[in-house]
Amino acid sequence: MTDAAPHRTPLTAEHEALGATLTPFGGWLMPLRYAGELAEHRAVRTAAGIFDLSHMGEISVTGPDAAAFLDHALVGAISGIRLMGARYSMIVAEDGGVLDDLIVYHNAQGEYLVVANAANRDTVVSALTERASGFDVSVVDGTDRTALIGVQGPRALEVLEAVPGLSATAELSLGGTLRELRYYACTGMGFAGTAVLVARTGYTGEDGFELFVDAGAAARLWRAVLEAGEPFGLVPAGLSARDSLRLEAGMPLYGHELTRDVTPFDAGLGRVVRFDKVDADGEPLEFVGRAALARVAAELEKAELDEETPSRRILVGLAGEGRRPLRADYEVLAPDGDTTAVVGRVTSGGLSPTLGHPIALAFVEASSGAPGTPLHVDVRGRREPVRVVDLPFYTRPRPPSAARP
Amino acid sequence: MPTIPENLQYTAEHEWVDSGTPVTIGITDVAADALGDIVYVDLPEVGAAVEAGQVFGEVESVKSVSELFSPVTGTVAEVNAAVVDGPELLNADPYGDGWLIRVEVDTVGPVLTAAEYRELTGN
Numbered sequence: 001m002t003d004a005a006p007h008r009t010p011l012t013a014e015h016e017a018l019g020a021t022l023t024p025f026g027g028w029l030m031p032l033r034y035a036g037e038l039a040e041h042r043a044v045r046t047a048a049g050i051f052d053l054s055h056m057g058e059i060s061v062t063g064p065d066a067a068a069f070l071d072h073a074l075v076g077a078i079s080g081i082r083l084m085g086a087r088y089s090m091i092v093a094e095d096g097g098v099l100d101d102l103i104v105y106h107n108a109q110g111e112y113l114v115v116a117n118a119a120n121r122d123t124v125v126s127a128l129t130e131r132a133s134g135f136d137v138s139v140v141d142g143t144d145r146t147a148l149i150g151v152q153g154p155r156a157l158e159v160l161e162a163v164p165g166l167s168a169t170a171e172l173s174l175g176g177t178l179r180e181l182r183y184y185a186c187t188g189m190g191f192a193g194t195a196v197l198v199a200r201t202g203y204t205g206e207d208g209f210e211l212f213v214d215a216g217a218a219a220r221l222w223r224a225v226l227e228a229g230e231p232f233g234l235v236p237a238g239l240s241a242r243d244s245l246r247l248e249a250g251m252p253l254y255g256h257e258l259t260r261d262v263t264p265f266d267a268g269l270g271r272v273v274r275f276d277k278v279d280a281d282g283e284p285l286e287f288v289g290r291a292a293l294a295r296v297a298a299e300l301e302k303a304e305l306d307e308e309t310p311s312r313r314i315l316v317g318l319a320g321e322g323r324r325p326l327r328a329d330y331e332v333l334a335p336d337g338d339t340t341a342v343v344g345r346v347t348s349g350g351l352s353p354t355l356g357h358p359i360a361l362a363f364v365e366a367s368s369g370a371p372g373t374p375l376h377v378d379v380r381g382r383r384e385p386v387r388v389v390d391l392p393f394y395t396r397p398r399p400p401s402a403a404r405p
Numbered sequence: 406m407p408t409i410p411e412n413l414q415y416t417a418e419h420e421w422v423d424s425g426t427p428v429t430i431g432i433t434d435v436a437a438d439a440l441g442d443i444v445y446v447d448l449p450e451v452g453a454a455v456e457a458g459q460v461f462g463e464v465e466s467v468k469s470v471s472e473l474f475s476p477v478t479g480t481v482a483e484v485n486a487a488v489v490d491g492p493e494l495l496n497a498d499p500y501g502d503g504w505l506i507r508v509e510v511d512t513v514g515p516v517l518t519a520a521e522y523r524e525l526t527g528n
Contacts, residue, residue, distance in 0.1 A: 021441070032441075032468075033441055033442075036441070036442050036496070037441055037442050037467050037468075038442040038444075038467070038493070039442075240441065240467055240468055244467065323444070323445055324445050324447075324465070325444060325445065325465055325467075327470075350467060351444045351445070351467075380470070
């Protein structure tokens with residue numbers, strides 16, 4: 001990234017009018033918080049929050065070879081995504097190190113929308129462009145003309161259903177209403193004469209939607225949702241709440257849990273790597289990073305068969321007992337050793353607003369990573385007791401499904 | 406606009422001190438606003454010595470950790486348990502119920518008037 005002034009999103013003026021504290025993030029001037037990040041966090045857990053996510057990168061991949069190309073360029077089985085479906089995936093380097101985590105939407109016949117993290121947008125566009133050689137495909141960065149609005153929370157659906165003028169358009173969607181939209185599916189809708197791609201995806205652990213719309217229509221849609229959502233308790237929510245919400249949901253953040261030096265397996269996300277992908281001839285598909293990742297997978301499998309504890313570090317959840325936040329880069333220590341007994345490092349942490357105790361994600365040596373293991377975290381010279389816990393820290397309550405007759 | 410009461414004195418590090426006996430010390434509205442939601446406060450014990458210009462504790466918000474600098478030299482006479490139990494008080498009422506410690510003063514360190522603090526913080 002250059003040191004140029006951060007870009008304003010199509011909604012920065014809205015945040016200023018709402019009195020948000022703005023912060024540069026990934027090259028963009030973004031709302032960090034509005035009325036207060038804890039209140040915003042709680043609103044998303046109990047009602048709904050609206051987020052400006054326009055800093056994210058939107059890359060269109062179109063052409064006859066689009067699916068085959070993405071199978072090659074990414075670790076996942078992109079050709080297996082049904083029309084109007086979506087999938088979480090990653091793009092890695094030849095050595096298996098993660099360049100970015102992504103969501104890929106199959107938003108039209110022969111077309112995919114790849115959504116990248118703001119800070120990695122240029123890297124992802126470059127890598128995709130380079131990897132496209134030999135494929136009949138076009139890779140276009142549409143970020144600057146696309147706005148992205150997130151509406152997340154148990155009342156998100158009610159909020160969007162109440163927005164006047166947000167309507168399903170038969171020619172874009174596969175039919176059905178917003179209420180019927182499945183998790184990780186998307187549909188086309190219309191708003192004020194503009195097309196909106198609505199996806200049932202999110203980064204909070206709640207039900208919710210992400211709305212992709214042309215930058216020119218963003219402010220009008222934002223205001224319409226804010227107004228319609230008010231009776232349901234919808235509030236604008238910033239990056240601080242976004243971070244505490246995803247942490248409670250156990251979701252990784254690139255730059256913390258995922259970096260260039262980490263493979264998907266290290267972060268416990270080996271499931272996104274699809275070694276079973278095949279090409280048009282039914283042969284195992286040579287995707288970028290395959291060989292390196294196959295070696296990592298084999299090493300892990302061997303260690304498991306030999307009942308050895310792998311020597312690499314694994315990503316775990318930590319839960320603290322006090323109220324002092326755990327934070328990124330704090331060292332994780334063996335509980336009975338001296339301060340040289342470092343067994344890991346925190347990658348993300350905070351005081352969980354929903355649970356009321358400190359939580360963190362950390363890379364720790366596998367021998368110290370079993371759930372229940374007591375450890376210490378060095379909080380600026382003080383040892384805070386923690387325990388390894390299963391992820392996620394928080395799971396949203398689900399209504400019991402209706403019994404079948 | 407953050408509140409900066411006229412009857413208090415201030416440090417460049419955003420603490421306020423009144424002129425009671427003992428004095429009461431807290432953080433300003435400017436600081437609380439900039440920090441965001443405060444989630445933890447670490448304060449000294451009653452009887453501890455504090456020194457003007459030196460760190461006497463820490464305040465943590467969701468996104469940051471900040472040291473607290475004492476405006477005075479003296480002995481801690483009282484610690485606000487309500488703020489330790491409910492750090493959000495610092496955001497809600499930084500000059501009232503959100504006070505931090507009371508100190509029996511030996512000497513007062515360099516402090517600013519409200520006008521000087523207002524100018525320093527561009528308010």
